[in-house]
Amino acid sequence: MRDDFPKAVAETLAKRVGNRCSNLECRKRTSGPHTDVNKALNVGVAAHITAASSQGPRYDSLLSPEERRGTSNGIWLCQSCAKLVDNDEARYPKKVLIRWKQDAEQQALREVESTEQPSDLYFENTEVCGGKGSVGPGGNARIKGVKGGGGVTFIGGSIKGGDGGAGGGAGGDAAIEGGDG
Numbered sequence: 198m199r200d201d202f203p204k205a206v207a208e209t210l211a212k213r214v215g216n217r218c219s220n221l222e223c224r225k226r227t228s229g230p231h232t233d234v235n236k237a238l239n240v241g242v243a244a245h246i247t248a249a250s251s252q253g254p255r256y257d258s259l260l261s262p263e264e265r266r267g268t269s270n271g272i273w274l275c276q277s278c279a280k281l282v283d284n285d286e287a288r289y290p291k292k293v294l295i296r297w298k299q300d301a302e303q304q305a306l307r308e309v310e311s312t313e314q315p316s317d318l319y320f321e322n323t324e325v326c327g328g329k330g331s332v333g334p335g336g337n338a339r340i341k342g343v344k345g346g347g348g349v350t351f352i353g354g355s356i357k358g359g360d361g362g363a364g365g366g367a368g369g370d371a372a373i374e375g376g377d378g
């Protein structure tokens with residue numbers, strides 16, 4: 198017995214994250230135009246945070262069937278990430294999926310509310326580090342927007358240059374540059 202999501206629940210999950218994969222490392226767009234003008238492509242999946250059936254990953258026997266197929270128990274992912282989280286439940290426990298979902302929804306809300314051009318690069322609570330020089334200078338940590346893009350959004354996290362190597366090399370630079378408009 199599987200408690201699958203009704204179509205309306207899947208559609209709501211997709212829209213709440215702006216039709217992007219909720220895995221913060223991925224954020225792949227999951228919809229686009231189909232060659233048939235009356236159709237849209239969809240490569241997204243309404244994945245279960247706790248499994249639809251007792252044999253599945255992260256199954257929670259305390260949920261009712263209604264709760265199990267409700268929006269609270271779903272997360273919108275691309276096909277690849279949906280497969281990933283169901284293949285290794287120790288690496289992707291319930292709390293990780295809930296964090297992805299919350300962050301993806303917050304990001305979608307900010308983009309909906311914002312009147313600015315969306316950034317072409319987005320980092321939240323991300324640590325960006327340059328390489329460590331073994332003898333020579335350390336590497337640079339650099340985030341650069343693309344030409345014509347909307348720039349770079351960086352919230353929380355840190356950016357740091359690489360460490361200098363044993364040979365007394367200089368540490369690398371840390372820089373964030375917006376894209377050229």
Ligand SMILES: [Zn+2]
Nearest residue numbers: 218223275278
């Ligand atoms: Zn994904």
